[in-house]
Amino acid sequence: MHLSLLALAMVLAAPAEAAMVTRPIDYEVGGTKMQSVLVYDAAVQTPRPGLVMAPDWLGLSADNIALARQIAGRDYVILVADVYGAALRPQDAAAASAAVKPLYADRGVLRARINAALAQLKAQQGKAPLDGRHWGAFGFCFGGTGVLDLARSGADVAGVVSFHGNLSGDASFKDAIKARVLVLHGADDGFEPPAQIAAFQDEMRAARADWQFVSYGGAVHCFAIPTATGATPGCKYDERTARRAYAQMRAFFTEAFGGRD
Numbered sequence: 001m002h003l004s005l006l007a008l009a010m011v012l013a014a015p016a017e018a019a020m021v022t023r024p025i026d027y028e029v030g031g032t033k034m035q036s037v038l039v040y041d042a043a044v045q046t047p048r049p050g051l052v053m054a055p056d057w058l059g060l061s062a063d064n065i066a067l068a069r070q071i072a073g074r075d076y077v078i079l080v081a082d083v084y085g086a087a088l089r090p091q092d093a094a095a096a097s098a099a100v101k102p103l104y105a106d107r108g109v110l111r112a113r114i115n116a117a118l119a120q121l122k123a124q125q126g127k128a129p130l131d132g133r134h135w136g137a138f139g140f141c142f143g144g145t146g147v148l149d150l151a152r153s154g155a156d157v158a159g160v161v162s163f164h165g166n167l168s169g170d171a172s173f174k175d176a177i178k179a180r181v182l183v184l185h186g187a188d189d190g191f192e193p194p195a196q197i198a199a200f201q202d203e204m205r206a207a208r209a210d211w212q213f214v215s216y217g218g219a220v221h222c223f224a225i226p227t228a229t230g231a232t233p234g235c236k237y238d239e240r241t242a243r244r245a246y247a248q249m250r251a252f253f254t255e256a257f258g259g260r261d
Contacts, residue, residue, distance in 0.1 A: 019043030020069050025079065025124075026086070029116040030109070035060070035086035036117050039068045040077040040128055049134035049257055050077045050121045052150070052157075054114060054143030056225060057096035059084050063227045071246070077128050081117035083110060083146060093232045100142050107170040111153045114146045118155055134158060134257040136179075138249060139165060140225055144183075151179040151209075159256035161249045163224040164189055167200035177204075181211040182252045184245045186219030190234050214248060216241045 023038045037060055040048075053071070055064035060082055072078045083103065090096035103110040118137065125132045135157045139147040144165015151160045152169065154176030161182045181204065185192065197213075204211040222228035222235035224242045229235070 032085045034082045036082045037080040044074045047131035050130045052137040054139030054146035056141040079121040083113040114150045177207045177209040183213045185215045187215045189221045191221045
């Protein structure tokens with residue numbers, strides 16, 4: 001495992017992964033074949049909440065699946081969402097940039113694919129240790145955009161968490177937000193201009209959403225992704241901020257799920 005992922009394992013205090021399941025889930029959305037990945041600890045018998053994880057723009061990379069395994073630990077069943085299609089797995093920043101452009105251009109496609117991932121997670125009841133009552137989503141960078149669009153679409157989830165996500169909305173969303181929303185933002189993130197942050201906050205107010213916006217001083221884009229440093233200009237992992245942000249996410253989901261331990 002990458003050394004930075006080992007560091008994250010200590011940050012999250014995850015258990016040994018000998019019983020971690022990593023299982024592909026195949027389905028179609030609008031005629032496009034998708035393959036998301038389900039991860040959970042099979043050694044734990046207790047039913048638990050289900051979370052959709054929307055990865056950064058590299059999609060279902062080995063590093064992103066490893067990150068999902070660490071976050072899942074004993075606490076969650078996580079479906080790592082495929083929003084590109086099974087035939088598209090970007091290998092570098094240039095390929096990822098090309099992959100996200102059509103989805104930013106047509107947010108309806110992104111919305112359909114992230115909702116389909118949620119539906120596939122819910123369909124795993126009886127096949128994975130899901131409690132069937134508690135659903136949420138979280139995402140990183142482009143994936144943060146995806147889970148915010150999931151909330152904007154009125155999806156039946158208790159909460160969504162965006163880690164350094166693009167906050168831009170879309171005129172097709174009409175105050176449909178039911179989920180609680182938590183945005184975890186780097187105060188020095190050069191990818192999110194102040195005007196875009198202000199527009200997002202105005203959007204949340206207009207929708208009368210239950211939302212929180214946490215800004216971490218000194219943090220830049222990608223602060224929560226252990227393998228991010230050096231991969232893209234302006235992106236840098238920050239262990240201290242990541243530790244705080246993951247703790248914030250867990251507390252948020254505990255509250256959103258009605259105080260579930």
